[in-house]
Amino acid sequence: MLGTDGRSIDMAVSLLKSGETVAIPTETVYGLAAVASDENAVRKIFEAKGRPADNPLIVHISDLSMLEAIVSEIPPLAAECARLFWPGPLTMVMPKSDAIPYVTSGGLETVGIRFPSNELAREIISRCKAGLAAPSANLSGSPSPTCAQHVMKDMRGRIPAIVDGGSCSVGVESTVISFEDDGVRLLRPGGVSVEMLREAVGRVIIDKGVSHMLSPDAKAASPGMKYRHYSPDAEVFILRGTSERIAGYLEANSQEGDFALLFGIDAINCKAHMLDFGSTPEQQANRLFDLLRKCDELGAKRVFARCPETGGVGLAVYNRLLRAAAFRVIDV
Numbered sequence: 497m498l499g500t501d502g503r504s505i506d507m508a509v510s511l512l513k514s515g516e517t518v519a520i521p522t523e524t525v526y527g528l529a530a531v532a533s534d535e536n537a538v539r540k541i542f543e544a545k546g547r548p549a550d551n552p553l554i555v556h557i558s559d560l561s562m563l564e565a566i567v568s569e570i571p572p573l574a575a576e577c578a579r580l581f582w583p584g585p586l587t588m589v590m591p592k593s594d595a596i597p598y599v600t601s602g603g604l605e606t607v608g609i610r611f612p613s614n615e616l617a618r619e620i621i622s623r624c625k626a627g628l629a630a631p632s633a634n635l636s637g638s639p640s641p642t643c644a645q646h647v648m649k650d651m652r653g654r655i656p657a658i659v660d661g662g663s664c665s666v667g668v669e670s671t672v673i674s675f676e677d678d679g680v681r682l683l684r685p686g687g688v689s690v691e692m693l694r695e696a697v698g699r700v701i702i703d704k705g706v707s708h709m710l711s712p713d714a715k716a717a718s719p720g721m722k723y724r725h726y727s728p729d730a731e732v733f734i735l736r737g738t739s740e741r742i743a744g745y746l747e748a749n750s751q752e753g754d755f756a757l758l759f760g761i762d763a764i765n766c767k768a769h770m771l772d773f774g775s776t777p778e779q780q781a782n783r784l785f786d787l788l789r790k791c792d793e794l795g796a797k798r799v800f801a802r803c804p805e806t807g808g809v810g811l812a813v814y815n816r817l818l819r820a821a822a823f824r825v826i827d828v
């Protein structure tokens with residue numbers, strides 16, 4: 497585990513430059529980084545995570561000037577979004593240049609680019625003088641890591657180093673968008689909300705995969721949509737309804753070993769162990785993955801999570817929770 501002092505950062509940079517992987521903090525979640533143009537280094541990411549080879553990686557930059565070498569074309573709307581939302585939790589899919597190997601792009605002709613706002617991440621990228629490929633630093637399928645301890649739990653013995661930069665401020669992964677003739681397509685909701693994008697670019701199409709289960713033969717707009725995601729060992733269910741109805745459902749149906757994620761802890765007389773999911777979309781985004789991991793640590797069998805509001809970053813919380821719950825929503 498590395499700290500944030502000069503020697504630790506030197507060590508992280510020299511590992512990355514020599515073709516190794518290093519877990520680094522960002523404002524969204526921790527990423528497992530390697531130099532994006534180094535095929536062997538990138539293969540180590542897929543191996544450490546157990547990630548399917550057709551699921552592309554995002555490339556992280558620390559300066560707009562790095563973009564030119566990585567993409568072959570910058571759509572006008574991408575330039576506008578970069579001006580408004582970078583650095584920050586937005587990933588934009590653009591046509592890739594030859595500098596990005598197919599190992600990194602999961603065989604696609606496009607590449608997702610992100611310019612993080614986290615200072616440590618930017619310092620590490622800029623000292624590597626190269627775009628860094630970095631998926632979330634969890635084992636494939638498990639909840640994304642929002643602190644260094646989460647990374648340690650999943651990656652101990654699998655990667656050479658973790659830079660501990662404390663807890664991530666956003667707590668869910670970046671918004672992913674692609675570009676169409678007259679607007680943008682939302683592939684994954686995140687910290688830059690649909691409302692913010694609509695105000696910036698006008699037309700935003702929300703891809704069907706954001707809130708619906710894709711049929712096995714459907715072609716996913718983003719490969720990550722196909723895979724099981726964010727799943728703790730416990731079985732997760734979403735409870736949709738008023739706080740009174742949810743209280744009634746838990747009183748009638750909960751058993752020992754159940755956990756409930758609620759908006760503040762109400763005095764509910766039930767057998768479930770209640771945890772505070774927070775009362776705003778920002779708090780819920782910040783806590784979701786930590787709470788899912790906590791439920792597993794405490795031996796949860798079933799987790800009942802209150803359905804979040806879907807405005808702002810709430811849509812991202814809902815999207816991740818739907819996947820953690822394998823789309824099981826109970827209307828109470």
Ligand code: TXA
Nearest residue numbers: 524526527552589606607608631632669670718719720
């Ligand atoms: O906030 C984040 O985005 C974090 C931090 C570390 O930056 N990274 C992250 O990466 O969440 P990952 O690999 O866990 O998720 C990237 C998602 C995947 O669902 C992937 O399928 C999609 O973005 N994606 C990446 N490149 C794409 C592309 N060229 N076309 C469509 N989808 C793409």
Ligand code: MG
Nearest residue numbers: 631632640669
């Ligand atoms: Mg991920």
